[in-house]
Amino acid sequence: MKILLSGGGTGGHIYPALALIKRLKQLDPATEILYVGTEKGLESKIVRNANIPFKSIEIQGFKRSISISNLKTIQLFITSIKKSKKIIKEFRPDVVIGTGGYVCAPVIYAASKLKIPTIIHEQNSVAGVTNKFLARYVTKIAVCFEEAQAEFSKYSEKVNYTGNPRAQEVVGIKPSSILKDYHLVADQPTVLIFGGSRGARSLNQAFLEALPELKNKNYQVLFATGDIHYEAIKEQVETQLQNIQSISVVPYIENMPEVFANVELVVSRSGATTLAELTALGLPSILIPSPYVTNDHQTRNAESLTKRGAAKMITEKELNGKQLTEAIDELMLHEDARKNMADAAGKLGLPKAADYLIQIIKDITR
Structure with missing residues (x-):
């Protein structure tokens, strides 16, 4: 053919x-x-x-x-x-x-x-x-x-x-030790935060505001800034992260589906490909739709999951360090809530x- x-x-x-x-x-x-x-x-x-x-x-x-x-x-x-x-x-x-x-x-x-x-x-x-x-x-x-x-x-x-x-391409990916590549512990509860391949300025700012709280949590954080923001973010967090092993800041994640398969929660934009991967793997998520896309379709994408209990949404206007930390804690510190959201996400996966x-x-x- x-x-x-x-x-x-x-x-x-x-x-x-x-x-x-x-x-x-x-x-x-x-x-x-x-x-x-x-x-x-x-x-x-x-x-x-x-x-x-x-x-x-x-x-x-x-x-x-x-x-x-x-x-x-x-x-x-x-x-x-x-x-x-x-x-x-x-x-x-x-x-x-x-x-x-x-x-x-x-x-x-x-x-x-x-x-x-x-x-x-x-x-x-x-x-x-x-x-x-x-x-x-x-x-x-x-x-x-x-x-x-x-x-x-x-x-x-x-x-x-x-x-x-x-x-279908990501659904067969199995857990691995890939988090070690990002200087994290492979079998510890982990939240992944990223704003797309280029990063998202608003999410980066919220992460910086949340950092004093996040570095004291009993879960790990892997944060991708986007290439163009990395050097500026790195300068601002280096002094705060001295001797802190539970937070890793990187510019970009090349093998995102494999990382997805090894974390408990994802915080991200709500592009179609990301949501397809999250639902295929049955991953709970906190979605922050980009308001800069045609017809505000990322908000509609996110709403498709949130109304079925498969994700939580924070609008860009609402986003700040306190909101981000509270939303992450709501899921990372309560396993039942995380499991319920994961089950709902998995039911949407095709x-x-x-x-x-x-x-x-x-x-x-x-």
Whole structure:
């Protein structure tokens, strides 16, 4: 089988595609894959580093305000449809799948006009503009949150609740001694705090405020500042952490799913990929949604878990050191509360998400 995938702009659009590719190759090593993205997006580096065949088109997103750059966007869209058709005709895929980002628009649209089966995958509880545009043209729509089904109510017959393929990729990870790599004790109760790959200034500030309390707790803390904030944070905490072995401050965590499998609680933003991993592993969490994302979708993502008892949410406006410490203590010092939240999170996990998507692929390519 030949499968063409497209998705870009953020890791949240790319990593589900890579997880799906990995599972497809596990089931049938002869599967041929082609990935279409942009040279400017993260996908150009991430996908190529994964040794997946990659081709690029040039496209950009629309400005929400009136802007002359939107004229260029329209021109690029038309040009990229023509290039996408050329790529598709040369590769001759059995199915074309879009995992989000504006690069998907010309690729999926071109495939639909060439009568090739198509799927869009929406990771968030609020559908993105590109997927809303493509919904009328595609064969199937896959969603990761039950709430997202309402976003495609006009096309309900196309919608399938599959979950995020990333969940299936992490669900088999077993506990290990990885915390030793961060100068912590491997078998001690641990809370992980991070604000995404770039870090989050508000969460970093709350951690600094909470540090005098956190360093005296009977649980460990692993805190990732984000690369750009690390040196400044390190300077501020070094004197406070002399002879303190229970707190580790690092710039970035490369192997996040393995760390997830070895901690008792996660404090983080509420991006779709993170939530897929947390629910797949049945991990309790304190979610601090980023208010700087389109349609405030991280808040909606977090609410999907909190209303089911699978997480606690603190808004960025509410966040400070005292709130952070109290929320962590509420779970780290009360095992029953933590277990109840973990059970609720596990019930939301879809550990066979990639297989569900693969079944849809089989159904529409028969």
